[in-house]
Amino acid sequence: MSVLVVGMSHKSAPIELLERASLDTDAAVKLSHRALETSSVTEAAVISTCNRVEIYVEAERFHGAVEEVSRLLAEHAALDRDQLVQAVYVHYDDSAVAHLFEVAAGLDSMILGESQILGQVRDALDTAQAEATVGPALNALFQQALRIGKRGHAETGIDRLAPSTVTAGLDAAGPVVADPGTRFLVAGAGTMASLAVRTLVDRGVDPSSIVVANRTLRRAHELVATFGVRAVPWDGIDAALAETDVVVSCTGAAGFVFDRDRVAAAASGRELVLIDLALPRDVEPTVADLDGVTVIDLVVLSGRSENAELAGDVEEVRHIVEAEVNTFLAAKNASRVTPTVIALRTMATDVVEAEVARVKSRVPDLTTDQVEQVRDALRRVAEKLIHAPTVRVQELVEGPAGLTYADALSDLFALDQAAVDAVTQVGGDEA
Template sequence: MSILVVGLSHRTAPVALLERVSVSGDALAKLLHDVQRSECVAEAMIVSTCNRVEVYAVVDRFHAVVSEVTALLAVHSGVPVEQLVPHLYVHYEDRAVEHLFSVAAGLDSMVVGEGQILGQVRQALRLAQDEGTLGPTLNELVQQALRVGKRSHAETGIDRAGASLVGVGLRLAERALGPIQGLRALVVGAGSMSALSAATLQRAGVTDIVVVNRTHERAVRLAQTVGGRAAEFAGLAAELAAADLVVSCTGATDVVVTADMVTPRRMFLLDLALPHDVDPAVRRLPGVTLVDLESMQNGEIAGVDDDGRTEAVAAVRAIVAEEVAAYLSAERAARVTPTVVALRSKAADVVEAELGRLASRVPEIEGRVRDEVAQTVRRVVDKLLHEPTVRVKQLAASSAGDHYAEALRELFNLDPKVPDAVRRVETIDMEVDR
C-alpha cells in the first residue's frame, strides 16, 4: 500500500475554480466516504481550505485511484473533468510525504509560513478519524506532519516572518488607510478565521471592533474576547456605513456584502471567504479598496516586507528534507519487520519440533540436562539469526530495502502474513535489540 495525493491549490488553479471545488460540512464528509469506498483505497483524508482541496489516500493501485478521485471531485463540484484535470497535481509515495510535510510547515501556503494551515490539517485529521476513514498509515503520517509543522515554527520563526492572510491583509489596509489604530473595524462572521481576524485587529491596536454574524450568540461570544460589541446581522448595512475597515469570512454560499450596501468613501474591505463574501463590483466604488483571495493570488501581496522570510524558508526546507528522510527510513525499516518475525517464528518452530523429537527418542534424559540442551539449542539459533535480522532491518531503511526483505522471504520460504508470526512481533523485536 502506498500514499497518494490528488489535489489543486492556489498554485495551480484560479480562485474562481477553487471556489467551485471547495467542500465543507456534510458535503466534505460525503466526499470523504465516496473516496474511501473505492476498492483500491484503504484509508482517506481530505484537506479543504480556501487555498487548497487535497485528497490523501492509502492505495494499492495508482492510475485507477487517480481517475476515481478526479471523477469524484468533478461530480461533487460540478466542474467537468476536462476543466479540472489541467489544474490537478498528483504526488505518490515519497513525493506525497514530502508534499504533506511542506504543507504542514507552511511552505505551500499563499502567504509562506502562515500558521493557520496546521489547524486545518489537524481538523482534516479529526474529521477522518470521526468518519472512520483513517487507518494507522495515514494517522501516523499526518501526526508526524503536524510535528514537523510545529518544529518548523518553533525553530525558525517562520510564523513571524510569514504572517497569516489576516496579517498580510491588515498590512495592505495600512497602505490604503494609513495607521489602523483608532479606526472602526467590522468583522463579518464568527468562525475560526473571523476569530483570528478579530484577535489580529486587537493586537494591532484597533479598539473599536464590531462583530456581525447570522447566529447572534456566536457574534456576542467573539466580540467579548476582544473587548468589542456584537450587532445583529439584520443591521449589517448600517455597520458597513460606519466602518473604516471590514474583514469578512463567513461560510455563506452567496455574496453577503453587495455593492449597494457600501457607501462610496475611503474604506478597506478584506474578503477572506471562499466563495466570495463581498461582491467584486465594490471595487468600482470611489475610494473603496477591496482585497480578496483572488487579488492576493494575482500578486496583491507582492511588496509586503520580507521580514526575514527568505532565511526562515530555507531553514524550514532543511527541516522538511530531514524529517522526510527520517520518516521514509523508519517506514521502510518497518516493512521488513513482519519478514523478520516470520523468520524467527519459523526458526522457533523448528527448534521446538527438534527438541520434541529428541525427548521422544531419548526419554531417559533427566530434566536438568534436557533443559540445558534446550536452552543451548535456542541460544545457538538466536545467535545465528541475530546479525542477519539486525542487518536486514538496517538495509531495509535504504531505498532498495524491499529487495532485501524479498530475498529473505525467498531464501527461507517465509510467509510474513502468518498470524502466529505477527503475534510474536514484540518478543522477537526485544530479542533482536539485545
C-alpha cells in the same frame, strides 16, 4: 500500501476554480467517506482551506486510487476531465509525505510561512479521527506533520512577515488599519472571524470600534463575550456597513455577501476597504470598480511578493522538512520490515522446538541436561542460518530495496503471512 494525495491549490488552479472545489466541514466528511467506499482506499482525510483542497488517502493500488479519488474531486467541483488535469496535482509515497510536511511548515502557503495552516491541518485530523476515516498510517503522518510545523515556527522566523492570511490582509490594507478613528466590520463568526477580531484587538484597536455580524447571532455574541466587541443581527449588516471603514469578511456563504449594489449604497463615494478572506468569495469582483472602494481578496494576496527577506528562514525550514522526511520514511520502512524479521525468528524457534520434541520422542532416555544441549545446538544452527538474511534486511531498511527484500525474505522462507500481519497489527496498535 502507501499514502497518496490528490489536490489543488492557489499554485495549480485559479481562485474561480478553487471556489468551485471548496469544502465546508460536512462536505469534507462526505468526501472522505466516499473515498473509503472505493476499492483502493483504506484511510482518508481532507484538508480544505481558503487556498487548497487536498484528499489524503492510504492506498492499496496507486493507479486505481488516483483514478477514483480524482473522479470524486471532479464530481464535487463539477469539473470535466480536461479542467481537472490542468488544475490538480498528485503526490505518492515519499513525495506525498514531503508535500504534507511542507504544507504544515507553511512552505506551500499563499502567505509564505503562515502558521494558520497548522490549525487547519489539526482540524482535518480531528475531523477524520472523529469520523473514523483515518487509521494508523495517516494518523502517524498527520501527527508528525503537525510536530514539524511547530518546530519550523519555533526554530526559525519564517512567520515574521505574516503569521496568517488575516494578518496579510490587514497589512495589505495599509495605514487605515492603524488609524484610531477607523471602524471595522467583521462578517462571520467562525475560526477566521475570531482570528480577525483577535488580531485587531492585539494591534490595539478599540473593541468598541469593531462590529461583528453573523447569520447566527449567538456565535457573534461569543466574540462579544470574549473580546468586548459589538454584535449586530444579520439583517442589520447594511446599517453597519454604512458606518464602517474596513470590512473583514469570511462567512463561508454560498453567494456574494457584499454585491455591487450593497457596497455602492453603503460607500456613496467615501473610502471603504473590503478584505475578503472567504472561499467562495464574499465580495463580488466588480465591487473593486467602485470609486473609493478597495478590495483585497485572495487573488490580491497571492500576488504579493515579500519573501526575499525570508530566504534564510525558508532554507532552514526546508532543511528541517528534508531531515524529518528521511526520518519518517526510515521509521515507516522499519515498521514494515520488523514484522518479517520477527516472523522469521519465530518460525526458527518453532522449528527448533519441533525437532527437540521429535528427538525426545525417539530417544526417551535423554536427561534434561542432554535435551538442553540438543536444544542449544539446534538454536545455534538456526541462528547461523538466519543471521545473514536478518542483518541484510536491517541494512536495507533505509534504502529503496528494503521493503522488496523483506517481501523476498518472506517468500523464500515461506513465512506465514498471517503471522507477519499479526506482528504488524500489534505494532500499529501500539503506535
